[in-house]
Amino acid sequence: MENAIKFSVGREGKNSSSDVKLIQKLLNDNFLKTGKLKVDGVIGPKTILMIEQYQRDVLKMQRPDGLIAPGGKTWKSLNAAGTSLISLEPSDGYYSYEPSERQYGSVETIRSLKKLGALSVASLKVKIGIGDLSFSDGRLMNPHLSHRRGIDVDMRPIRLDGKALPIAYTHAQYDRPRTLKLIECLRQDPNLSMIIFNDPKIVGLVTAGGHDNHLHLRFKS
Amino acid sequence: MKLQLWIIGAVLSQCLVFSSSLAGVLTGSLEYRCKWWHESQMEGMDMNKPPAKETEVVLQKWEYSDPIGVPHPDAFEVVLVLKNLSKQTIPSVELIPELLWKVGKIKARSSAKLETGPTLKPKSHEGLKSGETVTIRLGEVGFKKYQDGLFQKGRWPWQLETKVTIKEVSTKKELLRLSAVLPITPGD
Numbered sequence: 001m002e003n004a005i006k007f008s009v010g011r012e013g014k015n016s017s018s019d020v021k022l023i024q025k026l027l028n029d030n031f032l033k034t035g036k037l038k039v040d041g042v043i044g045p046k047t048i049l050m051i052e053q054y055q056r057d058v059l060k061m062q063r064p065d066g067l068i069a070p071g072g073k074t075w076k077s078l079n080a081a082g083t084s085l086i087s088l089e090p091s092d093g094y095y096s097y098e099p100s101e102r103q104y105g106s107v108e109t110i111r112s113l114k115k116l117g118a119l120s121v122a123s124l125k126v127k128i129g130i131g132d133l134s135f136s137d138g139r140l141m142n143p144h145l146s147h148r149r150g151i152d153v154d155m156r157p158i159r160l161d162g163k164a165l166p167i168a169y170t171h172a173q174y175d176r177p178r179t180l181k182l183i184e185c186l187r188q189d190p191n192l193s194m195i196i197f198n199d200p201k202i203v204g205l206v207t208a209g210g211h212d213n214h215l216h217l218r219f220k221s
Numbered sequence: 222m223k224l225q226l227w228i229i230g231a232v233l234s235q236c237l238v239f240s241s242s243l244a245g246v247l248t249g250s251l252e253y254r255c256k257w258w259h260e261s262q263m264e265g266m267d268m269n270k271p272p273a274k275e276t277e278v279v280l281q282k283w284e285y286s287d288p289i290g291v292p293h294p295d296a297f298e299v300v301l302v303l304k305n306l307s308k309q310t311i312p313s314v315e316l317i318p319e320l321l322w323k324v325g326k327i328k329a330r331s332s333a334k335l336e337t338g339p340t341l342k343p344k345s346h347e348g349l350k351s352g353e354t355v356t357i358r359l360g361e362v363g364f365k366k367y368q369d370g371l372f373q374k375g376r377w378p379w380q381l382e383t384k385v386t387i388k389e390v391s392t393k394k395e396l397l398r399l400s401a402v403l404p405i406t407p408g409d
Contacts (some may be wrong), residue, residue: 036373078236097289099268131288132408143285143293144408154408156287164265166290196409207277210406212284 005075007091009043010051017041023068025052026078030138030148035061054078058149084108085136085150093117093127095164097156104136106150109219113153119185124178129156129164131214146218151155153217157197158182168213169199176201186217236251246307247349251385253280255294264287282362284306285408295365299341299383301399304354311349313390318343318359320383327377329408338378339367360384378405 007014009023013044021041030035031054037047048066055064055074068074087106088096096103105113111128120128130152141147142193147154158178159167167174169185180202186192196216208216237274258266259276266289278292285293299318301306305311318341341360349355362381380402385407387397 046246095265097266097268140372141408142369143377165263167285168287168290186258208409210284210409213287213290216409 005068005070007070009068011048013043013069015043020047023047023078023167025047027051029090030078035067041053043044068138077157085138086138088113088133091117092127093120094130096131097129097164097166098131098154102131102135103133104150105133105153106219108191108220108221109133109151109153112219116185117181121180123185124158124181126158126162127164128158128179128182131155138170143144151193151219151221153219156213157199157215157219166213169197170212183215191219191221193220204211224363229266232272233345235290239295247303247311247387247397248306249301249303249387249397250382251399252300252302253297253299253383253401253403254278254299255280255292255382256318257294258289262341273403280403281403282406284404284406286383286406296361296363298361299359301357301385301387302354302358303346303352303387303397308351311367311389312394313345313347314349314396315390316357317386317388318383320362320381322378323380323382323406324371324376324378327372327375328384330379330399333377333379338381339363340387341383372407377407380404399408 005019005022007010007016007019009019010013018041020043021039024037024039024047027050028039029049032084037050042054051068051074052064055061059074059077068078073211084106087100087108087111088103094113102162116128121188130139132144132147132151133153135141138148138150146152157167157169158175159165159173162177176199179199183195183202186195196211198207198211199205215220254277256274257278258272258275260276262272280292280297283293284291301316320333320338320340322338323333324336324338339362343364344357344359346355346357368378380400382400384398384400386395389397
């Protein structure tokens with residue numbers, strides 16, 4: 001199979017069989033959302049629907065056209081998906097509470113975490129617990145909705161005893177002052193987009209179900 | 222003939238009296254249980270080589286939040302705990318489970334509606350002595366396979382409610398009905 005499309009694929013595209021096959025494979029590998037597409041090189045409503053979904057969900061296009069042109073925005077994004085993620089290397093500043101295969105991030109996100117790790121050693125005097133990021137190929141991370149583009153990171157709040165253990169903000173071992181300091185460190189990072197965490201005594205956070213025991217960080221890139 | 226009818230009638234009435242006397246003498250609870258890591262295993266766990274999950278825990282919810290601290294097992298058991306509060310043995314009982322799955326779009330919990338999913342077969346239990354408490358494992362629910370199939374279609378099983386009806390085998394009389402709800406929360 002070629003590694004680039006020669007002609008347009010999708011709605012009203014030229015749709016050569018080899019190009020369609022490549023797009024179907026990339027969509028399956030990097031954007032499996034509505035069920036696996038048959039990689040048969042035949043353009044059809046399912047393939048076009050998935051191209052549109054990709055444009056809507058990933059590229060945030062208001063009016064997806066369902067068409068992928070060689071060198072175009074959709075092609076560049078789909079071709080890059082899952083190939084530009086790098087692994088989170090061990091550090092003195094953090095520990096992992098997920099397998100390493102689930103800890104791949106974008107270059108910028110990994111850089112942000114490394115900076116945070118250095119900061120946590122210096123000022124928080126504790127190792128930060130880091131959970132899920134993404135798979136190396138950006139495939140769906142069941143049962144997460146996000147965690148596909150290497151910009152989402154799960155992180156444990158800090159414990160008073162500093163142990164590498166689970167902790168919820170409602171627990172007696174929860175260290176709010178140091179968790180707040182961690183959040184302040186994170187907020188200094190221009191690459192940070194938002195933090196989801198349910199501690200009601202920390203202002204400016206997004207809250208959501210299932211976030212009593214971890215911070216969900218979303219980075220910009 | 223009259224004597225025979227009288228004997229049959231007497232036996233039947235005894236059964237009826239016996240059965241009705243069972244109402245309210247059986248109590249119990251319904252739980253979801255799974256094997257999970259013990260707290261002592263959790264600190265600094267190497268998730269690349271996780272230890273075996275050997276501790277049975279009661280599952281209050283299935284939630285993918287902290288992957289170690291909050292159980293989200295691939296399979297779990299439906300467990301019935303029954304206690305005979307009466308002064309007599311309760312004869313053979315039939316246990317009829319019904320699993321009610323609320324399924325909907327993964328992006329919209331409010332879309333969840335009842336639909337069929339994994340089920341459990343009825344079971345029976347022989348003789349529950351006076352004052353005796355028994356733990357009956359009704360069966361294992363293979364959750365992961367079910368959840369995987371739904372997830373690939375952008376759907377999610379948001380809740381499981383198990384209802385168990387306990388009937389006396391000989392009379393088919395209902396002795397007790399129990400239910401337990403399991404909220405199921407994906408990651409974000």
